[in-house]
Amino acid sequence: DIQMTQSPSSLSASVGDRVTITCQASQDIRNYLNWYQQKPGKAPKLLIYDASNLETGVPSRFSGSGSGTDFTVTISSLQPEDTATYYCQQFESLPRTFGPGTKVDI
C-alpha cells in the first residue's frame, strides 16, 4: 500500500497569512493526488484534484502543486472560513489512501 504523510499535523495562523501544507507519498504517484477540506462535523469536500486542478467553486486562494512523491497545497490569504482539517489522498493504486490530515486553526 502507498503510505501518505502530511506536515505539519496542525498549524495556527492569522487571517491573511500564506499557509502551505505538504504531503509526501511513499512511492511515485505521478500526479494522482487530491486534496480535501473537512470542517468539524461535516463531510469532506474536494478542493484540488490531479495535484493542481482547482475544483469548480473552490476559491482561487487555494492552489496545489507537485508530482511524483512531493505535493503541496497553499492558501494564499487565509480566511476565517478556512478553519478545517485538510487531507491529501492518492489514487495511483488501490487501496486509495489518505494522509493523516493537517488541522488549520486561526
Add this chain to the structure above:
Amino acid sequence: QVQLVESGGGVVQPGRSLRLSCAASGFTFSSYGMHWVRQAPGKGLVWVAVISYDGIDKYYADSVKGRFTISRDNSKNTLYLQMNSMRVEDTAVYYCAKDRRRAAGGIFDYWGQGTRVTVSS
C-alpha cells in the same frame, strides 16, 4: 444538484451484521463509480471499498475484505454496504462518495453527510 444520503447506521454488537444504504440523486447514478469511506471518532479518513458504474468491479480495503460487501442497484439509484462479522474497530462514520469516473477512479467529488456506526457489546 448532487445529493447522497446515507442511512442504516446504528449500534450493533460485535459479530453481528448491518447494511448501509446511500440514496443518490441529481446525477446519472449508473454512470459513475461509487465508494465507501469511513472515519473513526477523532481520526482520519479511511477508504473502505469501491464499485464500478456497472457493479462488475469491486475492490476492498484489506481490513474489511471478506466481511464487507459493496453493491449497487442502478434501478433504484442506491449504493449499499453489507457489513458482516463486525468488530469494535469498525466503529466510525461511514460516508458514501461519488467518483468522478466510471470505474474505480479515485476522485471523490461528492460526499454524503455520513451515517454513524457503533460496534459495542
